[in-house]
Amino acid sequence: xxxxxxxxxxxxxxxxxxxxxxxxxxALLQHGQVQSVIENRLLExxxxxxxxxxxxxxxxxxxxxxxxxxxxxxxxRAAFCALFRARHRSGR
Amino acid sequence: MKLLSRGRxxxxxxxxxxxxxxxxxxxxxxxxxxxxxxxxxxxxxxxxRVETAESEFVTAHRExxxxxxxxxxxxxxxxxxxxxxxxxxxxxxxxxxGFAAEPIEGLHREVNAARxxxxxxxxxxxxxxxxxxxxxxxxxxxxxxYLPRAPERDGVKAVVNAALASQLEDAERSRAVLARxxxxxxxxxxRLHGTIGGILEPLRSLRVRGDRLTLDEVRRVxxxxxxxxxxYLGLVRERDRRERVPAADGDPPRLEFRTTLPxxxxxxxxEVQLERVELLDAVRAAVRAVGLGDRVAVExxxxxFVPVDxxxxxxxxxxxxxxxxxxxxxxxxxxxxxxxxxxxVLTVRFAFEHRLRPGVYSLAVAVTRVTRRDYADxxxxxxxxxxxxxxxxxxxERPVHYLVHEPVAIEWSRA
Numbered sequence: 001x002x003x004x005x006x007x008x009x010x011x012x013x014x015x016x017x018x019x020x021x022x023x024x025x026x027a028l029l030q031h032g033q034v035q036s037v038i039e040n041r042l043l044e045x046x047x048x049x050x051x052x053x054x055x056x057x058x059x060x061x062x063x064x065x066x067x068x069x070x071x072x073x074x075x076x077r078a079a080f081c082a083l084f085r086a087r088h089r090s091g092r
Numbered sequence: 093m094k095l096l097s098r099g100r101x102x103x104x105x106x107x108x109x110x111x112x113x114x115x116x117x118x119x120x121x122x123x124x125x126x127x128x129x130x131x132x133x134x135x136x137x138x139x140x141r142v143e144t145a146e147s148e149f150v151t152a153h154r155e156x157x158x159x160x161x162x163x164x165x166x167x168x169x170x171x172x173x174x175x176x177x178x179x180x181x182x183x184x185x186x187x188x189x190g191f192a193a194e195p196i197e198g199l200h201r202e203v204n205a206a207r208x209x210x211x212x213x214x215x216x217x218x219x220x221x222x223x224x225x226x227x228x229x230x231x232x233x234x235x236x237x238y239l240p241r242a243p244e245r246d247g248v249k250a251v252v253n254a255a256l257a258s259q260l261e262d263a264e265r266s267r268a269v270l271a272r273x274x275x276x277x278x279x280x281x282x283r284l285h286g287t288i289g290g291i292l293e294p295l296r297s298l299r300v301r302g303d304r305l306t307l308d309e310v311r312r313v314x315x316x317x318x319x320x321x322x323x324y325l326g327l328v329r330e331r332d333r334r335e336r337v338p339a340a341d342g343d344p345p346r347l348e349f350r351t352t353l354p355x356x357x358x359x360x361x362x363e364v365q366l367e368r369v370e371l372l373d374a375v376r377a378a379v380r381a382v383g384l385g386d387r388v389a390v391e392x393x394x395x396x397f398v399p400v401d402x403x404x405x406x407x408x409x410x411x412x413x414x415x416x417x418x419x420x421x422x423x424x425x426x427x428x429x430x431x432x433x434x435x436x437v438l439t440v441r442f443a444f445e446h447r448l449r450p451g452v453y454s455l456a457v458a459v460t461r462v463t464r465r466d467y468a469d470x471x472x473x474x475x476x477x478x479x480x481x482x483x484x485x486x487x488x489e490r491p492v493h494y495l496v497h498e499p500v501a502i503e504w505s506r507a
Contacts, residue, residue, distance in 0.1 A: 016152035019119040020171035
């Protein structure tokens with residue numbers, strides 16, 4: 001199971017839709033050393049909730065800015081790790 | 093991790109995965125844009141618009157190229173290379189990711205193909221013309237290497253040449269129509285030349301006589317100038333023009349506003365006037381080129397300026413020499429039209445199957461009042477000659493012998 005610390009080399013597929021990303025993602029899924037996840041706009045949703053939503057200012061009052069950002073990064077990274085398929089001990 | 097599309101909070105992404113490597117997937121817009129329109133447009137209608145797909149293409153690639161320009165670990169993978177040699181792409185991705193290139197099942201398998209392309213992905217989607225894409229798409233495509241950059245424009249030149257060749261083909265079909273328009277414009281210019289002379293001459297006279305003129309004298313000089321300028325502007329704008337309608341016995345002459353039709357000649361009393369004449373195709377769209385056997389209609393819209401009954405509308409198709417070839421009248425076809433009150437607008441359509449040989453033809457339309465079969469009491473309200481010019485296109489499969497092709501029944505029997 002990947003954790004926030006054992007992802008050795010994240011590979012991010014970027015670009016527009018309909019350009020071969022699904023082929024690449026499915027090929028990567030079959031690789032023994034790779035785990036893959038479709039991001040599917042989760043990142044934006046979490047980023048928005050943490051930094052730009054209605055309740056984000058409340059979070060600012062309880063935690064100073066640098067720490068708040070660090071916590072947010074850790075939380076989002078952990079969320080993505082939880083989404084990887086639990087097939088391998090480590091993931092990329 | 094797939095992080096496709098656009099509008100990503102990139103600064104946060106870099107914080108989230110500082111050690112990330114980025115694989116940028118690209119595809120020529122000539123196939124990517126229609127693929128987006130078909131595949132995504134199936135669920136989201138707005139994607140069926142080429143502008144939406146183009147916007148997605150441009151913005152997502154600009155963001156991805158921004159990642160590259162920041163110096164992040166970056167690999168560009170082309171969909172065309174995946175289709176041509178997937179194993180080679182896979183090896184390149186593995187090398188970039190830093191893991192062994194394990195053999196993978198189904199690398200040649202079609203993945204996520206659009207409905208129209210299933211089973212044919214390797215052949216490639218029929219591409220859009222570069223000329224059909226926006227300048228922004230072309231610019232991004234240059235950054236992606238799908239088109240040569242400015243200093244080496246040979247590829248672009250070829251694309252532009254192809255687009256121009258297609259346009260020239262269309263232009264050739266309209267050549268005769270353009271030639272006729274040029275002749276008309278030349279005639280207009282000749283008239284304008286005379287008009288401008290009429291303006292300049294009084295002004296020259298004014299300058300010569302200088303400040304010795306009284307106000308009345310100035311007015312007398314300028315009045316014809318103002319009239320001439322009005323006439324000139326009316327001619328240039330091709331808007332309504334005033335025309336003196338011949339007076340009936342005992343009536344004072346009057347002026348009527350007659351809508352200018354783009355015709356060669358206009359005659360008639362003006363009591364009922366043609367406002368618009370169009371040649372329509374089977375779906376009632378205006379056309380200027382028709383094929384043999386096409387259903388077409390001549391549509392004439394007219395307006396009455398006086399109460400009038402027994403109105404008859406007619407049309408004639410004429411060849412380039414002005415010879416009337418075919419036509420009819422509502423009177424002869426025994427289709428009575430309603431009596432018209434002043435201000436009434438009436439539209440009449442003559443539908444028929446086009447059977448003329450290839451060439452250029454024009455339409456003449458007329459409105460009359462007639463009650464007698466010998467036309468002895470006909471009163472011509474308005475006649476517009478050459479108000480529509482159209483092309484009869486050649487059909488390679490069905491030549492027209494002589495002037496008109498009328499369907500002929502053919503039988504044979506063995507003795």
